Amino acid sequence: MxxxxxxxxxxxxxxxxxxxxxxxxxxxxxxxxxxxxxxxxxxxxxxxxxxxxxxxxxxxxxADDDERQLFDLLLTANGVGPRIAQAVLAVHQPDVVRRAIAGGEIAVLTAVPGIGKRGAEKMIVELKDKIGPVGSFSEAGVLSGGWQEQVRQGVLALGWTASQADQAVAAVTETIDGEVPPVPVLLRQAIRLLGKTR
Missing domain, CATH: 2.40.50.140 (Nucleic acid-binding proteins)
Incomplete structure (x- = not known):
């Protein structure tokens, strides 16, 4: 390996x-x-x-061993392949995923494209005992000046077109008033907006 x-x-x-x-x-x-x-x-x-x-x-x-370990763990769940596992990490930070699995938070998992309610329930049942201790989560800050491109690339990686990605970034930009939220938060917002247009 x-x-x-x-x-x-x-x-x-x-x-x-x-x-x-x-x-x-x-x-x-x-x-x-x-x-x-x-x-x-x-x-x-x-x-x-x-x-x-x-x-x-x-x-x-x-980017780090923590993400890779969670990716490997997600792959042990039935029905979860590399693309779904990667999509989970594109939308959520590892600590958020661990908390969702440990706490049975279905809504957090179904925010990932490709995971429905049934799939989220299966993941929770199969991984809950394997997830280990869950620490407190603090959202990481955004890289200065680059959040739009990060969100755009995230949307593209999840299967939407370039024009849809541009529309999503523009729509998210309009909602920001003051401090810019972390990239994972913005990416989830873009995905929600695109979900309404499908």
């Missing part, structure tokens, strides 16, 4: 990045939050999980 990758970021796409390791460019699929922290030409370290299928080897990358 490839547990981490360190190297120079060669390219960044809407759903992945290419990191050069020993002369080999590895394409690593990441959440929008992780991609927002990468810069082309700069060195980066990503915690990773390698998913092996009959016809593919896919590498998923995370």
């Amino acid at each position: 490839i547990a981490s990758v360190r190297g120079v970021v060669a390219a960044i796409f809407h759903d992945s990045a290419v990191v050069e390791v020993g002369g080999v460019g590895m394409r690593i699929f990441c959440t929008p939050g992780t991609l927002a922290g990468l810069r082309s030409g700069a060195e980066a370290r990503l915690s990773t999980t390698l998913i092996v299928r009959e016809d593919s080897l896919t590498l998923y990358g995370f």
